[in-house]
Amino acid sequence: MQSPHHTLGPSRRALLLGAGAAAAASAVTAGQASAVAAGQNIVAGRTGTADDAAARLADVPIPSPDTLPLTGGPDFPIGLFWPPHPYASTPERFTEIAEAGFDFVISGNYAGDGNIFQHQLGLARTAGLKMLISDDIQIRNLSRWFSISDQPADNLSVTPAEARQLYTRARDAYGPYSSMAGFNLYDEPGAGWFGTLAKAVAISRELAPQLLPYINLFPSDDPAYYNAFVDVVKPSLVSFDRYPLLSEGREDANYFHNWAIVRAAALRAGVPAWVFIQTLAYHGHREPTAAEMLWQINISLAYGAKGIQYFTYWTPEAARGEGFGPALITVDGRRTSRYAAAKKINTTWLHPVGRQLKPLVSETVVHANETPLPNSTSPFVPTDLVTAVTGQPLVIGTFRSRDPEVTDRWLLVANRSHSTSARGALTFNPAKVTGVDVFHPISTAYAANRSATFPVSLPPGGAQLLHVHTR
Structure with a gap:
């Protein structure tokens, strides 16, 4: 039915x-x-009573x-x-x-x-x-x-x-x-x-x-x-x-x-x-x-x-x-x-x-720099972690640890477009964020980014995973 x-x-x-x-x-x-x-x-041909x-x-x-x-x-x-x-x-x-x-x-x-x-x-x-x-x-x-x-x-x-x-x-x-x-x-x-x-x-x-x-x-x-x-x-x-x-x-x-x-x-x-x-x-x-x-x-x-x-x-x-x-x-x-x-x-x-x-919990997902917004999506607004997102349209998922004692966050930054490249930048709040590491899938390791502004350059359909260290 x-x-x-x-x-x-x-x-x-x-x-x-x-x-x-x-x-x-x-x-x-x-x-x-x-x-x-x-x-x-x-x-x-069922017999007997219901058990x-x-x-x-x-x-x-x-x-x-x-x-x-x-x-x-x-x-x-x-x-x-x-x-x-x-x-x-x-x-x-x-x-x-x-x-x-x-x-x-x-x-x-x-x-x-x-x-x-x-x-x-x-x-x-x-x-x-x-x-x-x-x-x-x-x-x-x-x-x-x-x-x-x-x-x-x-x-x-x-x-x-x-x-x-x-x-x-x-x-x-x-x-x-x-x-x-x-x-x-x-x-x-x-x-x-x-x-x-x-x-x-x-x-x-x-x-x-x-x-x-x-x-x-x-x-x-x-x-x-x-x-x-x-x-x-x-x-x-x-x-x-x-x-x-x-x-x-x-x-x-x-x-x-x-x-x-x-x-x-x-x-x-x-x-x-x-x-x-x-x-x-x-x-x-x-x-x-x-x-x-x-x-x-x-x-x-x-x-x-x-x-x-x-x-x-x-x-x-x-x-x-x-x-x-x-x-x-x-x-x-x-x-x-x-x-x-x-x-x-x-x-x-x-x-x-x-x-x-896989072990992380989805916390938020927002669309940045996209007008008009697709149905039922949430626009990016500044947070105590990310104060600005500039450039071309991005979809940003934020994740947290299951352990409430862990205050770090992880960001999956995805290109909104499947046909064109995307360039932009994420600005992090230095009062809250102590560092941002970039995940490299080939080495399966994170590399440190020491700037408060993280540049984004994504191919069509591409994404990057960031580990945001917090105070």
Whole structure:
């Protein structure tokens, strides 16, 4: 069902996944038939009374994101959607993914069989990658195709006990692989599905607290959609997709607005914010340049992103419609220029700078020297740290340590433009700031800047990370 707050229409991820819904439904039907034949009474023919499982779910502890795969640990997670299809799932292809600086793969591209998932998990383990599995027979029976209800009269539902059986089978099938990071419970749910997803997430935490219960949300201009998600589902992260690079050189006017809403919801819930970036052309959207890919990433970092995901890695074939252009890898397996661009961005910039930003808390994000301001953005105003920002338009994210005793701040200064270079300067308050260090991603070290004014010179889509020492 569709969220009443969703105002943008189906996203490309929804259409990609929806194109395979008939095949998935057939798989679900077959899975149900097998389960019923085995006496497990998954949906039809249910016997007995409702148990107290629903009440138990409310008491399941919520693990810290710091303890989970991908959201935890020091490394900044970089993932991809639409991986190599089953016939192209080879050691060489998964090594190719890892060499481009990716950390995890969200399964898809006609991988729906348990044997294929196990094969891919083995390849991922060898390549040093993690996987989020989109299991249509077990997991999506409890999180997408049916609701979870302890009321026997509810149609198209499974009880919490039956949902546990489904989850346990999937966990036991894929859990032994060290590359298993978690399950993709639902891609782009409407708000009406949040109640069932809350139960599915609780079941995941109860039966496999070491796995990440992953859900990606629609793009939306309404804060109520994201606030309801964090309040009802109590997720381990807030992930969304919105692709801002439109045809004829246009830019989605509400891209920053959507990011501001997601940032606020994630901060309120105390969980990481993840986003998908656009890697290909499709109806109404243009093919990104390397600078435009970098720009999406750096704007997202400035807005507090703690995970970046690429849409897509492998190119969807023409039969899926929507006019998909080449992504990082073409339909027939050839690398495009965007593969090389992603590899450079991931390995020489995003991984090292992301590792610095991941443990920090987003404090503010402002747009400097930009008139008119995009919808829902905040203008730069002088602070006790930065008294002036001159030059061309910049987006500045300010971050603090989780330790309240640490008064230092970190600034991610991003070029507002993805097509032109930006020059400017930040003036720091000498009464408050004792020094500014500049992060160099190649050496992964900071270099001191001794002037009270810091010059900025950024390529299209580029950014710099500063460590501001305070009194």
